[in-house]
Amino acid sequence: MAFNRVNLGSQAQRIEEGRQAAQQKRKRLQTEEARYTLILHSARKKLGISIHEYCLADSVHKLSSTHSPVPGWCFASKEQLGQSLGFSRQSIHGMIKRLREVGLVELQPETGYLRSTQKWRDTVEVTKALVFGD
Numbered sequence: 001m002a003f004n005r006v007n008l009g010s011q012a013q014r015i016e017e018g019r020q021a022a023q024q025k026r027k028r029l030q031t032e033e034a035r036y037t038l039i040l041h042s043a044r045k046k047l048g049i050s051i052h053e054y055c056l057a058d059s060v061h062k063l064s065s066t067h068s069p070v071p072g073w074c075f076a077s078k079e080q081l082g083q084s085l086g087f088s089r090q091s092i093h094g095m096i097k098r099l100r101e102v103g104l105v106e107l108q109p110e111t112g113y114l115r116s117t118q119k120w121r122d123t124v125e126v127t128k129a130l131v132f133g134d
Contacts, residue, residue, distance in 0.1 A: 039058075040124060040128060048102065056085060058103050060114045073113035073114065104120045
């Protein structure tokens with residue numbers, strides 16, 4: 001039985017290069033240019049929400065991914081969300097209230113963090129899969 005020699009130095013270097021590439025990709029995806037909202041109007045109409053509310057709910061959904069520093073929760077402030085989407089803090093509060101009322105976003109009372117609900121995921125992600133075949 002023959003054993004192949006493993007060069008630990010080159011393996012470690014490859015792992016480090018992969019880690020750095022992943023970190024750079026994450027930074028790129030967090031830039032303003034990388035943020036977008038694909039509005040699925042059939043899902044939006046089914047949910048009975050406005051385009052603005054859809055954009056906010058989609059942002060909360062994306063920001064509460066498993067890649068979030070607080071996995072499962074969107075920890076962006078209302079000011080950050082408003083700035084990103086072009087809405088005032090007051091508008092964001094009103095939209096969050098409405099999205100909570102229709103069961104699309106939930107709030108963690110202790111922290112104020114937000115996340116999308118199963119209703120959002122079932123409606124939007126299923127529609128996305130039907131449209132794009134994901």
